[in-house]
Amino acid sequence: MTRRHGYALPAAITAIVAVVVLVSAAIYASTGSDDGRPRATVADGPAPHNSAAPASAGIWVGAWTAAPAGGEPGTEATGLAGRSLRNVIHTSVGGTSARITLSNLYGQQALTLTHATLALADSPDSAAARPGTMRRLTFNGAPTVVVPPGRQTVSDAVRLTVPRGADLLVTTYSPLPSGPVTYHPRARQISYAARGDRAEDPTASAYTERTPYWRYVTALDVMSNESDGTVVAFGDSLTDGLTSTVGADRRWTDVLAERLRTAVAAGRDVPRYSVVNEGISGNRVLTDGRGRPAENPSALNRFGRDVLNRTDVKAVVIDLGVNDILHAPEPTTAPQIVAGLRRLVAQAHARGLRVVGATLMPFGGHYGDSPAREAIRQSVNAQIRAGRVYDAYADFDAALRDPYAPRRLRPAYDSGDHLHPSDAGYRRMAEAFDLTLLKGAARASL
Template identity: 45%
Template structure:
């Protein structure tokens, strides 16, 4: 009864407020996040998603894993890139089972200002009421959104490395999942899940590009490096959650229609505004170096990193610098297989030397040294480049490489 009264009181206090205002409540801690992007066809050649077409009379069930425990949850719906108000005609959350199925006894209705439906203004986010579903760190959840009318193009996260499901009609409360016959590997409108009253002392945000995002990790296995870092924290009893704010293809200095706003533009919402953030791990710059539109110097990249450090420190947030990993052998950057014609590795080396030696970061996670080949300082270890017996792209580590990244982080620095 006391728990029910507490949830009711919190519902009255926290409903229908913008995400930034709601995060001022000290007992809420971010337990999962997705950095949202403008609608696009997707940035990977094999990708397909529903962002440009949006939804109508459809339910979308999305799978995720929380990194913290709590007595209750809340979700954040983002219409950041919408050009018109978004109407959500109902939502549920449950503990996930196999495929699109959920555990029936865990299904909970999600409300907004104690209403099943919600309208999210264009360019804004909306936080749900508290949801009385106790969770443990590393629980897998399913969030189902129903859209009766046309949404228009959808704010989304392109590379989720997790299967999302779609059904025609309202199947929010369907535990079996058999109606969800369409699949994709992107997330839609969902940008955060927070936990209430758990043991976590704060959140660690992993901020970066495709390697942080999890491109190349095994789908639906939660093997991105932030996932494996969360597992280390849970196993060690360290009371921190992990939020993944990576976007595949992202750059520090320049926006891209497929790969998100530049790190300098999105740092506020994807790091500083997250509830309970205590530390951020920054690993960005590889795409500024390799895109070459325009050419970027090491000095420009370092200046961008310094700005991120300054803004985090101004909020009392600790900043860990992640070194940029090698890419020798990547077929796009090494067209003849042996030589990289643009001098890009030298820029990477200069930025990494600054990250390691300048003392401007509070600590360093030396991802490059954790993954580099002992025989070639510009190439990944071969065992970190193989997927399903096939050679990878020499840029995105496999699950074992992503685990090596998580292991390279000194937990005491967080």
């Protein structure tokens, strides 16, 4: 991927931008911290003149998310000033209106966005917009927004018929340096960039740069009558879909969303939920990454931001613990991991959320495997199966392990590194998930 630190702006343009920034300073009030606390949107108050209130009955639900994981390497000095960043995202549910969340969590100075758009992709994995679907985004009625470092902003709603299982294009343009670009590094999806302000360009001709990252955008909500709420999948690389086919949407969460839609259409008694993915590769229950704010923050530190404050969340599926066993800076015991997982459950229960957990899948043959680490995995799984951690559990271990070598993944489900599943393995994870586990209330205590 080619990176460019920006270019010199002509004096006249610089002056115009300076005026825009001064005007935009008033918009600071529209931004919220990246803990995801509610912000004012069109749904909460009068609609700006160029915005659009929902066209039909429904509720706001999450259609897509990506957890901010760090600052993009190579952008520390100037960000990606002078670039249009076109993110390709994939919806789990359809709706009649949409809004996006943009994050400057890892920025070291204000992020000035002078142009942002939303459109349906003309075809899968394409930077071209479907004719007639390009929408200019506003923020409290203004086309420009300034996002302070460490904070986020939510756009006003726009009317747009968003199909379920569709690719959308979220494009942002910033003319000024902003420091590190907040990104999600292992998107398993190709997005695009172009020089200059091409945010409203419906063609793909200028978008010659390709990137495996999602930049700035962290959520898409839709006004939907297809869903009664959101289920959040919260995990590490196994949820992030690290080894799934790029651009094919074959993470286990993609398949779970597909299964829920099919089951509802068939009249089965399962929840009508959208599914959003809050996996971060390398994530641990107990330990933060480096930096301030921490890159790849621990599950305990990001749970409020990435789960509790997602839009209309009803349930959470947690698949975490393997990295605490394999990659912790010091030996981590099974009781420590279980205690951390139970703290996550307690936070969810305090908000009335049902919690489904997953057993830890085998990693025999992986370079980090050892008898001591296998014993920790087995101990954590025993607590999960005994009902001492979650409200209910999905037994991913039993579904993917090799029956002839249970410390290993079944060969057909192994990507080759003996830790991450193949596409078939990710599908098996979703197929092993009993959809009725998402029903019911949180247990009073564990």
